[in-house]
Amino acid sequence: MIQPAQGDSRQSRGKRERRSWFSLQRKYAPYIFVSPFFILFLIFGAFPTVFSMFLSFQDWNPVRGLATMEFVGFENYRLLFTDPWFWQALGNTLWLAVAGGAPQHLIAIPLAFLLVSGARRLRHPLTAAYFLPYITSTVAVAIVFQTLLGTQFGVVNQAINALASWPVTSWMFAGLAEQLPINWLGRSQFIKPAISMLVVWKYFGFNVVLYSAGLATIPKDYYEAAAIDGATNWQRFRFITLPLLRPIMFFAVTLTIIGNLQLFDEPFILVGRDGGTGRAGMTVATYLYRLGFEWSDMGSAAAMSWVLFLIIGTGTAIQFLFFGKRSFERRE
Amino acid sequence: MKRLLVLTLALILSASFAQTNLRLALYPDLDSHLDVVLTEFLLENPDVTVEVIRREHGDHHNGLVTELAAGSGAADVVALDVEFVARFLASGALTDLSQEPFNAGQFEDLYAPYAWSQIASADGRVVALPGDLGPGVLFLRRDVLDQVGWSVDEVVASWDSYLDYGRAVRANTDSYLMTNANDVARAFWQSGVPEGEGFFFDADGTNTVTSDRFVRAFELAKTIRDEGLDAQIGDWSNEWYEAFNQGTGATQFSGAWLLGHLQNWMAPDTAGLWVTSHFPEETYGSWGGTHYAIPEQSSNKEAAWELVKFLSTRPEIQLSAFETTAAFPAVTSTYNDPIFGEPIAFLGGQEARRLFAEIATRVPQVSVNEHDQIALEIVQSALTEVLNDGRDIESALQDASDQINRRAR
Numbered sequence A: 001m002i003q004p005a006q007g008d009s010r011q012s013r014g015k016r017e018r019r020s021w022f023s024l025q026r027k028y029a030p031y032i033f034v035s036p037f038f039i040l041f042l043i044f045g046a047f048p049t050v051f052s053m054f055l056s057f058q059d060w061n062p063v064r065g066l067a068t069m070e071f072v073g074f075e076n077y078r079l080l081f082t083d084p085w086f087w088q089a090l091g092n093t094l095w096l097a098v099a100g101g102a103p104q105h106l107i108a109i110p111l112a113f114l115l116v117s118g119a120r121r122l123r124h125p126l127t128a129a130y131f132l133p134y135i136t137s138t139v140a141v142a143i144v145f146q147t148l149l150g151t152q153f154g155v156v157n158q159a160i161n162a163l164a165s166w167p168v169t170s171w172m173f174a175g176l177a178e179q180l181p182i183n184w185l186g187r188s189q190f191i192k193p194a195i196s197m198l199v200v201w202k203y204f205g206f207n208v209v210l211y212s213a214g215l216a217t218i219p220k221d222y223y224e225a226a227a228i229d230g231a232t233n234w235q236r237f238r239f240i241t242l243p244l245l246r247p248i249m250f251f252a253v254t255l256t257i258i259g260n261l262q263l264f265d266e267p268f269i270l271v272g273r274d275g276g277t278g279r280a281g282m283t284v285a286t287y288l289y290r291l292g293f294e295w296s297d298m299g300s301a302a303a304m305s306w307v308l309f310l311i312i313g314t315g316t317a318i319q320f321l322f323f324g325k326r327s328f329e330r331r332e
Numbered sequence B: 001m002k003r004l005l006v007l008t009l010a011l012i013l014s015a016s017f018a019q020t021n022l023r024l025a026l027y028p029d030l031d032s033h034l035d036v037v038l039t040e041f042l043l044e045n046p047d048v049t050v051e052v053i054r055r056e057h058g059d060h061h062n063g064l065v066t067e068l069a070a071g072s073g074a075a076d077v078v079a080l081d082v083e084f085v086a087r088f089l090a091s092g093a094l095t096d097l098s099q100e101p102f103n104a105g106q107f108e109d110l111y112a113p114y115a116w117s118q119i120a121s122a123d124g125r126v127v128a129l130p131g132d133l134g135p136g137v138l139f140l141r142r143d144v145l146d147q148v149g150w151s152v153d154e155v156v157a158s159w160d161s162y163l164d165y166g167r168a169v170r171a172n173t174d175s176y177l178m179t180n181a182n183d184v185a186r187a188f189w190q191s192g193v194p195e196g197e198g199f200f201f202d203a204d205g206t207n208t209v210t211s212d213r214f215v216r217a218f219e220l221a222k223t224i225r226d227e228g229l230d231a232q233i234g235d236w237s238n239e240w241y242e243a244f245n246q247g248t249g250a251t252q253f254s255g256a257w258l259l260g261h262l263q264n265w266m267a268p269d270t271a272g273l274w275v276t277s278h279f280p281e282e283t284y285g286s287w288g289g290t291h292y293a294i295p296e297q298s299s300n301k302e303a304a305w306e307l308v309k310f311l312s313t314r315p316e317i318q319l320s321a322f323e324t325t326a327a328f329p330a331v332t333s334t335y336n337d338p339i340f341g342e343p344i345a346f347l348g349g350q351e352a353r354r355l356f357a358e359i360a361t362r363v364p365q366v367s368v369n370e371h372d373q374i375a376l377e378i379v380q381s382a383l384t385e386v387l388n389d390g391r392d393i394e395s396a397l398q399d400a401s402d403q404i405n406r407r408a409r
Helices: A002-055 A075-081 A084-099 A102-117 A123-135 A138-148 A155-165 A170-179 A188-216 A220-228 A233-244 A246-261 A265-270 A284-294 A298-331 B002-018 B030-044 B057-070 B082-089 B104-110 B113-119 B142-148 B152-156 B159-172 B182-189 B212-226 B238-246 B258-266 B301-313 B315-325 B332-336 B352-362 B372-389 B393-407
Strands: B020-026 B048-054 B077-081 B129-141 B176-178 B249-255 B274-277 B286-293
Touching: A002 A298, A075 A298, A084 A102, A084 A188, A084 A246, A084 A284, A084 B393, A102 A123, A102 A188, A102 A233, A102 A246, A123 A188, A138 A155, A138 A188, A138 A265, A138 B238, A155 A170, A188 A246, A188 A265, A188 B372, A220 A233, A233 A246, A246 A298, A265 A284, A284 A298, A284 B057, A284 B372, B020 B030, B020 B057, B020 B301, B030 B048, B030 B301, B030 B315, B048 B301, B057 B077, B077 B082, B077 B301, B082 B113, B082 B286, B082 B372, B104 B301, B113 B129, B113 B286, B129 B142, B129 B152, B129 B258, B129 B301, B129 B315, B129 B352, B142 B159, B142 B274, B152 B159, B152 B274, B159 B176, B159 B212, B159 B249, B182 B212, B182 B249, B182 B372, B212 B372, B212 B393, B238 B249, B238 B258, B249 B258, B249 B286, B274 B352, B286 B301, B301 B315, B315 B332, B332 B352, B372 B393
Parallel strands: B020 B048, B020 B077, B176 B249
Antiparallel strands: B077 B286, B129 B249, B129 B274, B129 B286
16 A cells, blocks of 8 residues: 555656656746846846946046045036036037938938839849948048048049139139138038038938838839829829838938937047047047046046937937827828 | 876976966067067076067057956056056056065166156156157158258257248248148147146146146147148048158158158158258157056066066167167167167168167156146147137137146046
């Protein structure tokens, strides 16, 4: 009597163990499988975010070691808002965000429309060509632009010189004559236009791809119906393409706002880490890098990065309120 | 066979246990120098192995900041560009070499006085030993001098004659006096520093950028810019390199080390077209240089000190660097070496090394401040506003002074 019972219990214990291991691994395996992401995210995503928030209330020179960190309350923020260089950097950043952002879309939308509706066979090779600058290293691109924009030997100035001295086109440069040859990267009034040119050239191709994809989702029936009603090309673009492209426009403009407000590499390489003449090319991102990593004032840099984050957040929120919400409502 | 293998393994193991592994972090061209002399150090110190960590100039210094901040990961011996030394000097992150068992003070007499003042703090700490120096040198184009009919001595007689030369150059040639007027301001404010003061701060740590020295430096540069005497080319750009090849700038302020860059890669085809001088009006300044330091976190300080001494105090090692990379020796006893009397073909046969040595020994001592780098960048930024945007000198310097007070904390 006892034996089978024992056998039974042993058996059932084995079964129970097997079941418990089974349920255990059923329960935890998914977490273990997704854990690499969370571990990496905690180390490289969450921790730096929390730590930089903490840091923005400290005075800390990293070279002196962690022990020298000192709590200073809102001192870093106070210093920031009274720093004329910060306001200048913010002004530069907004200037570049608009001048380097708006043309991207003004070029990309009609271009994408032409590519999708007109150049069927050339569409993909051309899109690829426009996209190429986007995947080219910013550093390489900036160095090429630096050479193109050189004062004495730059191709851009050679071209302007040629046009300005040619009687047929010289009138276009009448107002500029005194400035020739243009010191693109040396004079503060030309630095921001030069950076904007680079930004527009490098990123409009990305938007062409986005808008082409957006255009492909617009049903052809609309265009056919409009054509039957006698709508011109312009009317089709204005009354069908633009309204239906709204969600994509919202997405693309949001990406541009976020990207342009964080502008770093382009001005950093083009006019140097100090922002060039009169700091005309100093953006918030390059200034905060300089504060933290070159002037060893991590607290101020952290405070500035949070202010920048709030500005980007606000900018995107405003964008959403005026532009995004309606476009999504329309779709329903 | 097997026994032999075990024996070899055991030998290697025991050897590696007894050995100290030193890590040395540096930037180019210092590595070319190390390639030549490291074997000798290893022969003299058979129980030491050296691992050389080579990073680009900017990465090297930024990486070092990170490692010092983290409290680990820094090499046992680190090369420091002179601009960065002051920043580390006050921090306590570098070993104080004036203490036992290092007693770095015993080597003070080996060096040019100004080099020593760069690595010693006011309270007597010494955080590095000089590796090489950058005596401030004015490079002049011989062909332009000939065209205009001026001699080097006439050009550098005074700052005014230097300006006059620029006017003559503009009037008679396609060249400009210099590539960028920024350089002349820097050369000026780095000379004539009152005794006991630094470039930007006085003994009490108050900034001096609104003083007459800076006003005159800015005026000098502004005159050059306003009269169109400079080509307005930023340094270390492709255009700048091209300017050396084309002779766009008739003169260039720099360190003696520029000679190495010019003849090796920037403008090798202009050999024989250059000549060098001290700065105008008998002023002597320094422009760059390297020091070797031991981070406080190193666990091999004794061996590290041997390596620092090897690189920084041995005349023959310093001369070797002079030959490989044109890095100017910090140890002044080397200046009697025959190599200093050799004519330099690139400079049209000028015995320029004697001149460099004379400059190195005459550069005045200047005290350093941990915020020198911040002050330098802010003043240079103010200078660009004055030169390019026509800003008033006094107000630009006043703003710079306020900004320095705000950021140097």
